[in-house]
Amino acid sequence: MKKQFLSACLLAGFSFSACFAQKDPKLTEQWNPVPPVINPGSAQKAPSDAIVLFDGKNLSEWVSAKDGTSPAEWVVENGIFTVKPGSGDIKTKQVFEDFQLHIEWRTPAKIEGEGQGRGNSGVFLMEQYELQVLDSYGNTTYSNGQAGSIYKQSMPMVNASKGPGEWQTYDIIFTAPRFLDNGMLKSPARITVLHNGVLIQNNTTIAGATEFIGIATYKKHGPMGFKLQDHGNPVSFRNIWVRKL
Numbered sequence: 001m002k003k004q005f006l007s008a009c010l011l012a013g014f015s016f017s018a019c020f021a022q023k024d025p026k027l028t029e030q031w032n033p034v035p036p037v038i039n040p041g042s043a044q045k046a047p048s049d050a051i052v053l054f055d056g057k058n059l060s061e062w063v064s065a066k067d068g069t070s071p072a073e074w075v076v077e078n079g080i081f082t083v084k085p086g087s088g089d090i091k092t093k094q095v096f097e098d099f100q101l102h103i104e105w106r107t108p109a110k111i112e113g114e115g116q117g118r119g120n121s122g123v124f125l126m127e128q129y130e131l132q133v134l135d136s137y138g139n140t141t142y143s144n145g146q147a148g149s150i151y152k153q154s155m156p157m158v159n160a161s162k163g164p165g166e167w168q169t170y171d172i173i174f175t176a177p178r179f180l181d182n183g184m185l186k187s188p189a190r191i192t193v194l195h196n197g198v199l200i201q202n203n204t205t206i207a208g209a210t211e212f213i214g215i216a217t218y219k220k221h222g223p224m225g226f227k228l229q230d231h232g233n234p235v236s237f238r239n240i241w242v243r244k245l
Helices: 002-011 016-021
Strands: 051-054 062-064 075-077 080-082 090-092 099-106 121-125 129-133 168-175 185-187 190-195 198-205 236-244
Touching: 099 121, 121 168, 129 190
Parallel strands: none
Antiparallel strands: 051 236, 062 090, 075 080, 080 236, 099 168, 099 236, 121 129, 168 190, 190 198
């Protein structure tokens, strides 16, 4: 054990004499700073340090994405809110950069349409990087357009979809892109996603803002909000919270 410790110590770059001085286990203990204590919450309750974006009562944290000021027109009922087809996308009033996001969603129990026309919506991170929402239970479409995909960029590792009408969860860790003063990209956005508790995007690099046609590219921006898409299907949402990282 002593030889292993000495070898590891020397490989770490310490001098021979310094390695022999490392005999006290307390020398490698870190006591400060102390991580803050939080209540981790539960399946229905957000962590105590989270920002609640929907509490089941109203859309006071959201506005219409059309102009960024008009009230969000989606329907709030029985602790959930649902896309009002034709009313347009909605977005958060608050803006974010690096974050942990929890969001629950449900596609209609009555199956209508197929492919991209079945239970379609989207979670746009920083209002431009889309994590696809779709009824992908027994529904064939292009792989980088199914639920859990970074739309038109990265397909999910697996299809972890539940059936129509069942509540599903996305737990997202997002690192925002960074830009140089001249507008050039310094580092791209990265995302990790668990869909219904299953890892489907593992520190995935995002190629740029979501495009329906053409190649994704970046344009310099700062912190931005979340946008939810009105794609014409009555997709529902609940229990949305975020933690700034």
